[in-house]
Amino acid sequence: MLRSILISALIAVASLGAARADDLPSWTDGPVKQAVVDFVTTATTEGSPGWIAPADRIATFDNDGTLWAEQPMYFQAMFVMDRVRALAPDHPEWTTTQPFKAVLDGDMHALAEAGQKGLMELVAATHSGMTADEFEAIVKDWIATARHPKLERPYTSAIYAPMVELLTYLRANGFETWIVSGGGIDFMRPWVESAYGIPPQQVVGSQIAESYQVIDGKPQMVRESGIFFVDDGPGKPVGIHRHIGKRPVLAVGNSDGDYQMLEYVTAAEGPRLGLILHHTDAAREFAYDRESHIGKLDKALTDAPEKGWVVIDMARDWKTVFPPAP
Amino acid sequence: MLRSILISALIAVASLGAARADDLPSWTDGPVKQAVVDFVTTATTEGSPGWIAPADRIATFDNDGTLWAEQPMYFQAMFVMDRVRALAPDHPEWTTTQPFKAVLDGDMHALAEAGQKGLMELVAATHSGMTADEFEAIVKDWIATARHPKLERPYTSAIYAPMVELLTYLRANGFETWIVSGGGIDFMRPWVESAYGIPPQQVVGSQIAESYQVIDGKPQMVRESGIFFVDDGPGKPVGIHRHIGKRPVLAVGNSDGDYQMLEYVTAAEGPRLGLILHHTDAAREFAYDRESHIGKLDKALTDAPEKGWVVIDMARDWKTVFPPAP
Ligand SMILES: [Ca+2]
Ligand SMILES: [Ca+2]
Numbered sequence: 001m002l003r004s005i006l007i008s009a010l011i012a013v014a015s016l017g018a019a020r021a022d023d024l025p026s027w028t029d030g031p032v033k034q035a036v037v038d039f040v041t042t043a044t045t046e047g048s049p050g051w052i053a054p055a056d057r058i059a060t061f062d063n064d065g066t067l068w069a070e071q072p073m074y075f076q077a078m079f080v081m082d083r084v085r086a087l088a089p090d091h092p093e094w095t096t097t098q099p100f101k102a103v104l105d106g107d108m109h110a111l112a113e114a115g116q117k118g119l120m121e122l123v124a125a126t127h128s129g130m131t132a133d134e135f136e137a138i139v140k141d142w143i144a145t146a147r148h149p150k151l152e153r154p155y156t157s158a159i160y161a162p163m164v165e166l167l168t169y170l171r172a173n174g175f176e177t178w179i180v181s182g183g184g185i186d187f188m189r190p191w192v193e194s195a196y197g198i199p200p201q202q203v204v205g206s207q208i209a210e211s212y213q214v215i216d217g218k219p220q221m222v223r224e225s226g227i228f229f230v231d232d233g234p235g236k237p238v239g240i241h242r243h244i245g246k247r248p249v250l251a252v253g254n255s256d257g258d259y260q261m262l263e264y265v266t267a268a269e270g271p272r273l274g275l276i277l278h279h280t281d282a283a284r285e286f287a288y289d290r291e292s293h294i295g296k297l298d299k300a301l302t303d304a305p306e307k308g309w310v311v312i313d314m315a316r317d318w319k320t321v322f323p324p325a326p
Numbered sequence: 327m328l329r330s331i332l333i334s335a336l337i338a339v340a341s342l343g344a345a346r347a348d349d350l351p352s353w354t355d356g357p358v359k360q361a362v363v364d365f366v367t368t369a370t371t372e373g374s375p376g377w378i379a380p381a382d383r384i385a386t387f388d389n390d391g392t393l394w395a396e397q398p399m400y401f402q403a404m405f406v407m408d409r410v411r412a413l414a415p416d417h418p419e420w421t422t423t424q425p426f427k428a429v430l431d432g433d434m435h436a437l438a439e440a441g442q443k444g445l446m447e448l449v450a451a452t453h454s455g456m457t458a459d460e461f462e463a464i465v466k467d468w469i470a471t472a473r474h475p476k477l478e479r480p481y482t483s484a485i486y487a488p489m490v491e492l493l494t495y496l497r498a499n500g501f502e503t504w505i506v507s508g509g510g511i512d513f514m515r516p517w518v519e520s521a522y523g524i525p526p527q528q529v530v531g532s533q534i535a536e537s538y539q540v541i542d543g544k545p546q547m548v549r550e551s552g553i554f555f556v557d558d559g560p561g562k563p564v565g566i567h568r569h570i571g572k573r574p575v576l577a578v579g580n581s582d583g584d585y586q587m588l589e590y591v592t593a594a595e596g597p598r599l600g601l602i603l604h605h606t607d608a609a610r611e612f613a614y615d616r617e618s619h620i621g622k623l624d625k626a627l628t629d630a631p632e633k634g635w636v637v638i639d640m641a642r643d644w645k646t647v648f649p650p651a652p
Contacts, residue, residue, distance in 0.1 A: 055519075055525060058527075132567060176527075185568075185571070186571070189571045193381075199381060200570065200571030200572050201384075201502075201569065201570045201571055201572070203571065207568060210564055210567060210568075211560070211564070212560040212561075212563040212564055212586055212590065214589070217593075218593060219563065219586070219589050219590040219593045219594070221563060221564065221567045234537070234538040235538075237538040237545065237547060238536055238537070238538055238547065241458060241536060241547045242511075242533060242536075243527065243569060244526065244527045245511070245512070245515045245526030245527055245529065246515075246526050246527070260538055260545070263540070263545050264538065264545040267543075267544060267545045268545070
């Protein structure tokens with residue numbers, strides 16, 4: 001009897017150890033990986049103080065710089081510029097009109113000078129004036145063919161292998177995994193299911209105005225030129241509340257734009273985990289934080305110890321960064 | 327060999343018949359029930375022309391008058407009036423100010439005269455100015471204690487038993503079931519999971535403005551006085567696109583406010599089903615359609631044959647209407 005209990009216990013411990021080693025193979029053993037595994041293990045252990053009811057196992061992930069790279073500029077900005085170039089033959093006036101001229105000339109200085117207003121014009125010209133189905137087809141075509149200039153691979157291979165493992169590990173433990181991104185919701189939906197295993201209905205993002213219209217007898221969603229919702233900073237908790245309607249228990253981000261999401265998720269009672277990806281790896285990816293124009297990580301990095309947020313040091317905590325390029 | 331094939335076939339047919347009889351026991355056998363069962367059976371039969379990939383099995387249900395009753399007025403309006411009465415001691419000015427005076431006096435004529443503007447004032451006074459957590463607690467308390475005046479039962483027992491069976495049957499066949507309602511999203515979320523088995527993240531509804539605020543060190547969603555989104559009529563396809571991001575294959579409604587949702591869902595290619603609940607049952611529930619101020623069903627009823635929408639005749643097609651009252 002005692003012997004069989006001992007054997008059962010040994011098998012349980014052994015399988016637990018094996019599960020840990022297998023579930024996150026791209027993560028270096030150490031305090032960060034341990035914090036993640038401990039959180040998930042206690043969350044799924046009934047009777048433990050860290051147990052979380054299955055219905056409350058909601059995890060929210062930022063996308064740019066958290067699930068895929070974001071340098072030298074947001075990939076959606078790459079998409080905007082590619083679209084301007086593709087549409088230019090139908091818009092001869094763009095060769096003399098800013099901010100379009102700047103894109104066509106590759107003049108980053110003039111583009112920067114066009115500022116927020118210029119960016120909005122580019123977004124309107126490339127993201128609206130078509131049906132949702134047409135936009136989906138455009139994004140699918142782009143994501144299938146475009147390549148990251150520095151990383152020399154398709155954008156869907158510029159995703160982080162350790163984060164895909166984490167998503168899979170969480171789902172295997174009953175968590176629902178969501179994207180909560182400042183990026184466009186309809187820019188992400190066509191490819192996130194195959195890249196991350198996250199279906200379109202679990203994506204929260206920025207949205208442009210839309211209207212329902214019956215065109216030639218066919219009901220369509222039409223994309224209008226106006227911003228409906230910006231899912232960034234304090235907008236992230238609002239987007240979470242609108243789409244999910246309950247407070248997640250785990251949030252993962254990489255910049256000050258995730259500050260409020262991390263705060264909203266981790267300041268409530270019960271077991272909570274906040275993770276911040278710190279880009280420290282110039283050799284394999286990029287190194288940037290407090291001074292970066294893209295993905296600036298300053299206040300959240302300063303406040304992480306006090307808030308109990310766990311900082312993932314990419315260079316230290318990840319054995320690999322990207323999946324093998326196809 | 328032939329004999330064993332025959333036996334297998336007989337068992338298959340018998341178990342199919344048994345499954346059908348068991349899954350929708352509150353539905354009368356006939357063409358409507360058959361249309362539902364046929365749709366689900368072919369949707370889940372690989373190789374059949376009506377097969378639907380599991381990821382695309384999305385079903386959207388209106389709530390008021392489709393999943394629960396809506397007469398003599400929307401239940402959320404009952405909630406508004408109960409809240410005005412509960413808050414009145416803190417608002418002595420309401421005894422002399424419309425539309426509040428009308429509610430306190432039970433003066434339905436004055437209330438009707440206050441119109442849309444008056445209604446918005448009542449909604450603002452009862453649905454905003456508190457945190458999301460506080461509002462959730464208010465709704466939970468109301469739904470646990472309030473009773474329908476005519477049906478003499480809690481509102482959560484004024485739900486339709488055949489629709490709960492249909493939701494369960496769909497989920498058992500791999501469908502994701504969503505609510506898409508003109509009602510307030512945060513008014514529904516606290517109780518729809520226990521009533522219908524639908525989690526808060528699968529509810530689409532009208533929304534008021536919200537903001538993220540840290541109050542006394544606690545991160546909160548604060549409900550503001552302004553309408554952010556009206557999920558009715560042409561708003562329903564927009565709400566569907568925003569929250570789900572793909573076109574459902576099945577839609578169920580009961581009024582002209584569901585016209586565009588039914589159209590959006592059923593006019594696309596592939597297997598589609600639109601269902602309309604026609605309230606024909608004055609004896610067990612209510613009978614109303616083209617002339618009703620609540621849940622007016624006119625154009626959708628006229629166009630149903632041409633659009634291929636299946637009309638559920640409550641008196642004919644449902645053996646029971648409500649679950650047993652507690
Ligand atoms: Ca980011
Ligand atoms: Ca209705």
